[in-house]
Amino acid sequence: MKSLLPRGPRRAYVKADREESTMKTENGQAKSKAKKLRPLDKISSGISGLDEITGGGLPKGRPTLVCGNAGCGKTLLAMEFLVRGAVEHNEPGVFMSFEENEEELTRNVASLGFDLDALSAQKKIVLDYVRIERSEIEETGEYDLEGLFVRLNHAIDSIKAKRVVLDTLEGLFASLPNEAILRSELRRLFRWLKDKGVSVIITAERGEGLLTRHGLEEYVADCVILLDHRVNEQLSTRRLRVVKYRGSVHGTNEYPFLISKDGFSVLPVTSMGLDHPASSERISSGVERLDTMLGGKGYYRGSSILVSGTAGTGKTSIAAAFVDAACRRGERALYFLFEESQNQIVRNMNSIGVNLEPWVKKELLQFHASRPSLYGLEMHLLTIYDAVKKFKPRVVVMDPVTNLITVGTEIEVRSMLTRLIDFFKTEQVTAMFPSLTTGESSTSEIAISSLMDVWILLRNIESGGERNRGLYILKARGMEHSNQIREVLLSNHGIGLVDVYAGPTTVLTGSARIEQVGLEKAEADRRKAQMDRRQREIERERGVTDAQIAVLKAGLEAKIDELNQEITEETLLDQVNAKSRFNMAANRQADVEPKSQKPRGD
Amino acid sequence: MKPESIKEQSMKYKETLSKAADEKYCLRLYVAGSTPKSLRAITNIKRICETHLKGRYTLEVIDIYQQPSLAKGEQIIAAPTLIKKLPVPLRKFIGDMTNVDRILIGLDLRPA
Structure with a gap:
């Protein structure tokens, strides 16, 4: 046996315990x-x-x-x-x-x-x-x-x-x-x-x-x-x-x-408060006519924009124009793709005159392409958070946001988007959410429209054997906006919005609109020709009238001349008569009338 | 069976026996302060050693309050803990050593 249980001083552990207890009383x-x-x-x-x-x-x-x-x-x-x-x-x-x-x-x-x-x-x-x-352990008692x-x-x-x-x-x-x-x-x-x-x-x-x-x-x-x-x-x-x-x-x-x-x-499902700043700065949508529809200035900075529409209505084009405009202003833009690859979208947008390539090269534009099913919603959310935190964009597009619904239930996606929108607003990032809808219903698929500040609806208008794209602004919080439908024209010069022909019974777009416009022009031409002809007729009439007036005037003048002649002759006759009467009176020794009394004709 | 082999075998047996009887036991008892449990454990293990391992054992009693770092090294969680360091294999006994049978079996001093 080497050592025994040591006795004497209190053990360290107990001491520590004591100190602890004194500390506690101090507390x-x-x-x-x-x-x-x-x-x-x-x-x-x-x-x-x-x-x-x-x-x-x-x-x-x-x-x-x-x-x-x-x-x-x-x-x-x-x-x-x-x-x-x-x-x-x-x-x-x-x-x-x-x-x-x-x-x-x-x-x-x-x-x-x-x-x-x-x-x-x-x-x-x-x-x-x-x-x-x-x-290894054996229990041998207490x-x-x-x-x-x-x-x-x-x-x-x-x-x-x-x-x-x-x-x-x-x-x-x-x-x-x-x-x-x-x-x-x-x-x-x-x-x-x-x-x-x-x-x-x-x-x-x-x-x-x-x-x-x-x-x-x-x-x-x-x-x-x-x-x-x-x-x-x-x-x-x-x-x-x-x-x-x-x-x-x-x-x-x-x-x-x-x-x-x-x-x-x-990730808190919803942030605790709604106290993000609200900017009054307006930024262009990248489509001139759309800006004029939005009170002439475009979107508010930091707002959330929903662009909903069925397949092929031009959602991505609107988004690309928006991104392009942001890059032109020298702002950074982040584009999340859930359907297309970066190369694909760059090529496709080239066809409508939106060239995104230089912005990518200048590092103003970044694409994040991933399949929604790649990972869960939370991971998506985190990737987005991360990307936004790192790249610090002013503009974000999530195209199409509806694809995320394949990853979670509607409620989950909605709550995720709520968080995302909150996050974007706090960061003062203007976010655009192209959203694919099915059918012609105007309700947005994931019931997120209430979270959005601006809702642009794109829809196909089918008439006269063709489809045309129509654009409405369903809502735009805090700004005056046009309630008119516009037709979207995608050409290699970019996106154009034109007025549709809104007749008393129908709305005409595309060729029907062009035809109608043509018809109207012909009609106008015809009416103009008619007016011209009538004007000419009047001119002519005026000529004739003038001539007649000249003739009458000449006749009148002739009569006046005649009259004047007669008057002169008459005066002469009078004078002659007076003279001869005077002479006669002188001959007959008649008394002389006072000089003051002028002789009168009878 | 050859008589030789029987002889050999018995020799081997005797050797092993004497070896076992000679084997040194190295024991360590970790206690936590001088609680009744600790004292009981010390008394008990001493008695067992004196009875069964007289002259061929070393017993160290360590207070983990005094040397807390040892508790980590030896993987002590319970107190009292007896560790049989030698002969191998290593064995741990926790408790106040009142169950003599278990200790003897664990120390290979009695067949299970």
């Missing part, structure tokens, strides 16, 4: 000073999205239970909680694993860019693998799990850890046969962890009818997060739900989450 005093209404302290989980759902993070200094089936990401969530805490919040952490050893853990999370070796070297993280071989406590305590104290992860504590149930001891010890463990003031994540397997296989939720009841991995129509979706959060409000929905190369991210 208690601090609390009473701050007085009553202090909400639960939370620490950032470091997992994007989870803090939003839980209103700030996981409970500080308390245990959180993360449960779920095999392969749903429990260990990863826990590891990210620890690593982010260590790296971003300067809160060192202890990872106690009951399943994987240090080396495996390090390698597993290396793919997420977490360098556990480096973090261990910096004393930010301690990994402790607890290996228990059932076959025992407790003090060994585990000591290890944990030592690990926590060695780096002053604030965060602890116990990865699948339930492994103990398989290794230690005495469940009664185990349960009482676990209860003690959680109590001890709380007293220690560390924030803990405990992972556990999902049990039948229970949250965990061994009913751990009984002991850890502060916060319970349930992870789920479902396969629906061959597409898997991971979901997270906060089952319980004592002392805090939290989102109660099931939130999809992703495990990508950047780690864990939870």
